[in-house]
Amino acid sequence: MILPTVRVHSSDRDIPIHSDLPAVYRKLLRSPMRDPIPLETENGLYLTDLELFLDSRRSRENGFVSHAHADHFGRHENILCSETTAHLLKTRYNVADERLNPHPFHEPLEVGPFRLQLLPAGHIYGSAMLHVTRKADGESLLYTGDFKVHRSLTAEEPVFRRADTLVMETTFGAPKWVFPGENEITGMILNFVNQCLEEGVVPALLAYSLGKAQEVQAILTRSGIPAVSHPAVAKMTAACREAGCRLPEPLTFEGTVPGGHALICPPNVMRSEEYQAIPNLRTAILSGWALDRNATYRFGVNAAFPLSDHADFPGLLDAVRRVNPRRIVTIHGYTREFSSELRRQNYEAWSVDGGDQMELDLQR
Ligand SMILES: [Zn+2]
Structure with a gap:
């Protein structure tokens, strides 16, 4: 009997297998007895x-x-x-x-x-x-x-x-743990930022200094919203730019946030006096853990958005x-x-x- 074959692998080691055999036999057919890499x-x-x-x-x-x-x-x-x-x-x-x-x-x-x-x-x-x-x-x-x-x-x-x-x-x-689509998450973040700016409040986006901070910088840049960054964030953004990542030159936070700007900083710095002293601040954590219903309480923030890496x-x-x-x-x-x-x-x-x-x- 000739059985129809399908290819299951995309690599150069494609092995034809019989599509109408039960899954367990198909698995055996494509599994020659080789030792795993230790x-x-x-x-x-x-x-x-x-x-x-x-x-x-x-x-x-x-x-x-x-x-x-x-x-x-x-x-x-x-x-x-x-x-x-x-x-x-x-x-x-x-x-x-x-x-x-x-x-x-x-x-x-x-x-x-x-x-x-x-x-x-x-x-x-x-x-x-x-x-x-x-x-x-x-x-x-x-x-x-x-x-x-x-x-x-x-x-x-x-x-x-x-x-x-x-x-x-x-x-x-x-x-x-099922995250909303990327567009939906981006929309949540931009709504938060725009609402803050309309009300004359400083939107502070709390994100780890390497990775998430650059991602939110890119999201803001795409929407034409300028941001100042904590020095640790600015340093990593500059390093990513040097390595070829398309990001704007970072503006470093020096005690004040200019009108119309968002603030990007690592979550832990919000406890420092310098950041506590910023007037009219509204904070949002960017993390996959934001899906937890107690996230705002746990992170001590006003809002939480599930932007995850x-x-x-x-x-x-x-x-x-x-x-x-x-x-x-x-x-x-x-x-x-x-x-x-x-x-x-x-x-x-x-x-x-x-x-x-x-x-x-x-x-x-
Ligand atoms: Zn990591």
Whole structure:
């Protein structure tokens, strides 16, 4: 009997499979018995054969740094990262040039028996995923770092590539985290800002100094609204501009906010006397956690808008579909909940934190 075939992979390892076989057999057909690329998880994420740590906060000999946020950075002797991240690490943390091994997106990097590739993660400007292929048998692994599935104004468009093992962040990996569309969120922020300006009130947008702050700067710029930035924000905006991001030259806050301007600053500075002294201030936090109904109370702000640089729950599932992996390791946030959801969908998945409850298969 000749069965119709479909292609499930977009890579050069496309394997024809029979479309009318039950899913479990299709999975077996495209799963030749290859050993996974070894990944240790007990003491940080470590690719054993490459002797490479992934986003370790402790200083290591060799480390991949997916992006320039502090919780993904360690002062490794040899840092593999994107070209933009290298520039941001130098500006933000004074990392010496000789430690940095910047590599362009998409370009293959041959390391012994492995081929590495950095792919845009869409999280912040310069953020990268790491794709690893073992040349001998084609076995592959994708490490996402922090990622987003929809394109933002300032980060590169995310690119997902098929891999046998997917190591993914699950910050918003529970079904309740579903963000509104980008246009809707942008509309909420602009309404807030315009209303403040009409009432003669200063709109203060609270956003992390690297990533979210540049994104809201881009949103305001597109609508012709000028903004002054806290020095930490202005420094990162300038660094992103130097690395090629299209943003206006930042205006640094020096004690007063000119009329008609918004203020962009990190959330923690609002407690400082200098910022408390600004008259007629109305604050809004920009964060995925804004979906929590107590967000304004928790953050101590007047308004909260769910502008996030992470994928929401449907976005995480979308990423899994695009990568089409044979096994998944979840890291950060709702690791157990999301791996459990994936097992319900017949994926082999487990949490890096352990403690996965294997569901009873009532059909057996
Ligand atoms: Zn991050």
